[in-house]
Amino acid sequence: MQPEEYGSRLYGFDQPLERERIGLIGEVFDAYSRRRITDLGALAGRRCLDVGAGPGTVAAWLASQAGPEGEVIALDRDTSLLHEAGHPGVQIWGADVHTATDDELPKPGFDLIHARLTLCHLPKREEVLPRLVSWLAPGGHLIVSDVINTMAAASPHPAVRALTQAYDRALLTTLDSDLNYARAYPTPLIDAGLSDVDMAADVPLVRADSPTARFWELTFTAMRTEIIATGLIGATDFDAAIAHLTAPGTHELGYTLVSAWGRAA
Template sequence: MGDSTRPSSESIPPRDGYRRVLAQQEKAELERLSALEAIADPHTIALLERIEVGADWRCTELGAGAGSIARWLARRCPAGRLVATDLDTRFLVDLGANAEVRQHDMRTDDFPAGSFDLVHVRSVLEHLPERDEVLPRLAEWVAPGGWLVIEDAVSTSAASPDAQYRRVMGVVEDTLSRTVGTDLQWARTLPQALSALGFTDLMLAPATLVIGAGGPVDRFWRATLTQLAELRTRTGHHDAADLMALAARLDDPSFVELSYTIIAIAGRRA
C-alpha cells in the first residue's frame, strides 16, 4: 500500500481505531491473535535467542496480545522481570510470578528512561498513525547495551498477478489504512530509523508468509476477512461478498499466493 492510501489530514482515524475495527469481537479477535502467534512466534523466538536474552533481564512486551511471547520471556528470565502491556489486557493471564500486566498506551503512557534490557513490540506500530512519534519513546526505554526488537508486516499484494487477490487485498489494506491508520510499508523504514536513533549491531530477519497453503496463515486471514466483511456491511459498503469469496478460496487446493512479509529487526542501544 503506497502513500496514496495513508490517512489524509482530512480523515484521521480515531485513536481507538484498532479496537473498533478488529478487537471488538472477543472470540474472533482471540482466534486472529492465536493464529498470529502460531505464525510469528518461531521467528520471534529465534531472533530473541540470537540476541541471547539473559536470565536476569528486565523486559517489556508492548502490545502483548494473547501473551505467548510474554509467557516465553517470563520463563526465559526467571531472575529478571517482565512487564506485559496492552490497551486490552483480557487475554494476558498466567504469565508467571515474575510478570506484571499493565494496561498501557505507548503513545501517551511512559516508562523511565533506560527501564529495560529488552523492549519488544510486534504487529502494533504498523497500526498506529503516531508510529513515527512513538518509536523514539520506545528507544528511550531501552537501557544502554539493551535491545529494541520490532516486528511489523510489509504487503506486496499490489504486485500479485491474481486479479481477485490483488483487488480484495487492496480493499483490506485501504480499509485498515482509513479506519485504523495502518501502514503496511512503514516497516521497510526500520533499519534506517533505528540507525538514526543510535542503535547498532542491527539484525534484520524477514519472513515471507504464504496464503492458501493451510495452517495458521489461512486461519489468520479467514478470521481477518470475516471481521472486515462484517465491518464493511455495517458501514454501508457492498463488497463484503468479495472478501468472503477470497476467504472461501482458502479451501481451494489450486490457490496459493504470497502473503505479507514480516520484517523483524533488532538493534542494540549504545
C-alpha cells in the same frame, strides 16, 4: 469516530471470533519472533519488555528465557487477555505506549524491548520508536516487527491481490494503520541512535486449514464492509478471494513479517 473507537468496534475482544483471531497471531508469527530474539543473545537474568503484548505468548516465552532472576513486563492498552492467561513470571502493565506519561509506564532500563504488530497501528508511530529506545539499558536491544503486503504482488489470484490492496487502504482510512511503515526499516532505528542495526524478513505460507489461512480469513472478514467500501474490490471478488485462500491446494505467500533490531550505546 476516533481510530481507537473504530478499532474496538472492528477488532475488540468482545467481537465474534476476535479471540480466536488474536490467538492465531502467536501460531503464525511466534516462531519467527523467538528466532530473531534468540539471535540477539541469552536472556537469563535480563529485564525484558513486550510492548503491545496481546495475549502474552511472546512475554511468556521471554519469562521462560529470563528465568527467576530476570524480569518480564507485558505492556498493553487492553490487558484482559493477559490477565486471563495468567502467564507465570510475567508482570502485566496496562498503559497506552503512545499517550501515557512517563509516570504511568514501567521504569526504563530494559535489556530487551520487543514490539510486534504494534508500531504500524499507532498514531504518530515515528515518535513512539525513539521513546522505546530511550527505555533501553546501555547495550540493550530493541526489536520491532511489522507486516508488509507481499500478497498484493506475489499472489497469482487477481481477487487476492485486490483484496489485500483494499484491506491496506481500509486500515489506513479507518484505523490510521500503515502497513507500509515497515518498508522504512531499518532506517528509523538508525535515526534513533541504535548501533549494530540489522533486519530480516519472514514469510508465512498460506495453506488451507493452516493457522495462517484462518488468521487472514478472520482478519479480512472482520473488515468486509470497510474493505468493499474502498471501491477497490466488490463483494463477489471479496468472497472469491476468501474462498481461494481457504481452498484445498492453495499455497500463497502471506504478508511478510519484517523485523529490525539494534543495540543501545
